[in-house]
Amino acid sequence: MAIKNFFNKIFTLIELIRLPYIKRATDREFKMINSYTDYFKKKAILHNTILYQSHNGMGMSDSPLAIFKELISHPSYKGYKHIWVVNDINNPTINQYSSMSNVKFVKLHSDEYLMYLASAKYLINNHSFPSYFQKREEQIYVNTWHNTPSLYDESSNYGRVYANTQRNFLQVDYLLTDSLQNAKNLMGSYDLDGIFKGKILAEGYPRIDLVLNSNSQLVKKQLSNCTTYKSNQKLIIYSTTWKNEYFSKQNDDIKLTDFLAQLKLNIPTGFQLLLNIEGLPPATINENLKDLIIPSYMDINEILSITDFLISDNMHIINDFAFTNRPIIFFTNEEVDSFEIPVKICTDLTAVTKAMRNMSNTLTSDIKYGSETSKITPKIIDSVLNNNSSWKIYSIANEKTNLIFYCGGFLNNGITTSAINLINNIDYDRFNVIVVDNIRTDKASIENFKKINHNATKLIRVGAMNISVSEWYIHHYITKKGLINNRLEKYLPFNLYKREAQRLFGNIDYDVAIDFSGYVPFWSFIFAFGGFKKKAIYQHNDMHAEYYKKINNKFKHKQKMNLIFPIYKYFDKIIAVSKNTRDENIKNLSKYMEETKAVYVHNCIDSEKIKQQIKVNEEMVLEETTFLLSSKDISDGNLQIKGIKKPTKNKINFVTMGRLSPEKDHEKLLRAFKEFYTKKKDSMLYIIGEGVLETQLKELTYNLGLQKNVIFTGQLTNPYSLISQCDCFILSSNHEGQPMVLLENLIIGMPIIATDIPGNRSILQEDYGLIVENSVNGLVQGMEQYLNNNLPRFNMFNYTSYNKEALDKFYKEIL
DSSP: OHHHHHHHHHHHHHHHHHHHHHHHHHOHHHHHHHHHHHHHHHSOOEEEEEEEEOGGGTOSOHHHHHHHHHHHTOGGGTTOEEEEEESOTTOGGGGGGTTOTTEEEEETTSHHHHHHHHHEEEEEESSOOOTTOOOOTTOEEEEOOOSOOOOOOTTOOOOHHHHHHHHHHTTOSEEEOSOHHHHHHHHHHTTOTTTOOSEEEOSOOTHHHHHHHOOHHHHHHHHHHHSOOOTTSEEEEEEEETTOHHHHTSOTTOOHHHHHHHHHHTOOTTEEEEEEEETOOGGGSOHHHHTTBOOTTSOHHHHHTTOSEEEESOHHHHHHHGGGTOOEEEEOSSOOOOOSSOOEEEOSHHHHHHHHHHHHHHSOSSOOOSOOOOOSHHHHHHHHHSOOOSSOEEOOOOSOEEEEEEOSSOOSSHHHHHHHHHHHHSOTTTEEEEEEEEOOOSHHHHHHHHTSOTTSEEEEEOSOOOOOHHHHHHHHHHHHHOSSSGGGGGGOOHHHHHHHHHHHHTTSOOOEEEESSOOOHHHHHHHHHSOOSEEEEEEOSOHHHHHTOEETTEESSHHHHHHHGGGGGGSSEEEESSHHHHHHHHHHOTTTOOTTTEEEOOOOOOHHHHHHHHHOOOEEEETTEEEEEEEEEEETTEEEEEEEEOOOTTSEEEEEESOSSGGGOHHHHHHHHHHHHHHOSSEEEEEEBOOTTHHHHHHHHHHTTOTTTEEEEEOOSSTHHHHTTSSEEEEOOSOOSSOHHHHHHHHTTOOEEEESSHHHHHHHTTTTSEEEOSSHHHHHHHHHHHHTTOOOOOOOOOHHHHHHHHHHHHHHHHO
């Protein structure tokens, strides 16, 4: 047996050694992260090197191109090396620079790209770098932003692009924009109000210099090489996006390609049409139109410099072209109130055709291309490279303390409820609240995430930790083995977790980190070792009991707690949700907890939400039975309704709510209800919630013969519409922290029966409810006391005073 164990250990070790190399060979993203991390940690900063990236490597374009052109034309900057990121090394526009020794082109995600991204002193981008990017302290990141910002939409789906753009902004040193208000709008659209730390240069975009000052002869030559452009004809540009709303709302026979063909036929004499269509799939355009398409690698701003008039619905293109004072047609089917710039608004092809003819007659025969307008770009370069700005530099960061929360994934549970209640009650005049979470895909988590106060910043984690192979070994070994063996603790890759915090949170002030979950080792590690000024971790339960909790004969939390318990000492405060729970955890976890760090803060409650839910009560009568509607869904002409049999006055209606999991011990409740039911047949039990034991509990209900008197409602978005119509609330848990459901029932004045455990006592011990022995018999006696109208007179719960005390204590402990 000893020999067998020895060889098993050897085999496990070999597999561990092989695994990251197999992963590098099969997982391209993991390999990139490894390589980038090595350069990030080891490669010296290249002080006179500038890396440019525009539209994710589509080509040399936009403001990065304007900055590049200004630098290579100016003798003062001849010592700089310029690195351009492109998807296609054979891009025709790069040929004119290929002979320059200080200009280099690298392919996006290539090893050279990773090296320069990690080491170039200056990084210039008009959108965002990949999710593995994080700025080193010595680097300077200039974001020139390429689009008109959209306002933040609370109902929007947080995709990877949104999340990574948001994360990029937190790394930015300089943000270029044309006004302070647009900078505020942009940060608002990415939910970064008040916490964005970058310097704002609000004097305009370098790309405007390309519109006003490009070499017209060179642009015309480049355009004629890739399209049907003729220099002896005036130029009309139609610029839109492939997913244009105008066309997506039309009938099938009116498509973008049909419109383009008709537009071409109606071009005035002496004019020619070229098309700039973002995101256009090449196969969708007719052959006779393909030569009109401007290739994506050409810069639209330079082409605008030789354009005679523009047709577009793209606001950033319209705003840029407006600097030329040449005619613009705004083509849309939407109602438009007014424009700050002179445009002709057209809603159909006939109107566009008429406008083109009128405009063609007003154009002078010889437009002068180019401008003597004072350039924006040199002043921006002077600000960034020489730290010598003649402009005012703005900041929109406020002076509030940042509270950074992780809340456990926003599943349907008590932790989520208490997190939302706390975040919604915090004083936003004093604090910036930042809630970080992974991208959620399940409906319940998405809906819960939306319930967070709109003043809070929601940061979405995208990408993976930047990790080296050696760090991967250590991290995964410790994750598997745990830290109960304290000899492993000295091998913890502290810098890995600090680096990940910096990748996620960038330049923001690392004031207070609050691991409100306390169950997820990854986030506990990030908050413990991320470089935060103050750190707190919550305990929502009797953590010793949680450690030994089993589901389907497997420990649910043991492996996670083997990682979390030993790092309690790295937090400034260990916050239990009740005094009794704190005392229980101090007693059982004294090995890991310093008593001076162990405090308690009661959960906050949302009394207005509970009182509002009671008022919402939709009913339906079917076959002489009244149902409370729990959900309605109308889609594709179909109506789906779910309902719950309404409690009636001629029966005693008990109700409970919570996860269907072992610690709630619904089995004990069902067996107690069976005993009570044998004496009182006209009684009902409503069980609100869902969980891993649902099937098992329903089988028990059937075996006990209670299927007509026990109703499993599932998860309810509005449970208090049902609870308020029941007679008595019962909580049968074996262990709790501070059960939110008891606090909420106190708000509506429900009679309560609860088992004698620390969490329940912490709420009910001041005569707010009946505490019974934690057993079947104890619950039966409690139900019989209610039946006999023998419950004691309970005190009224002052939820306003309770909430104020809870918040005051929260502020005291985290600051």
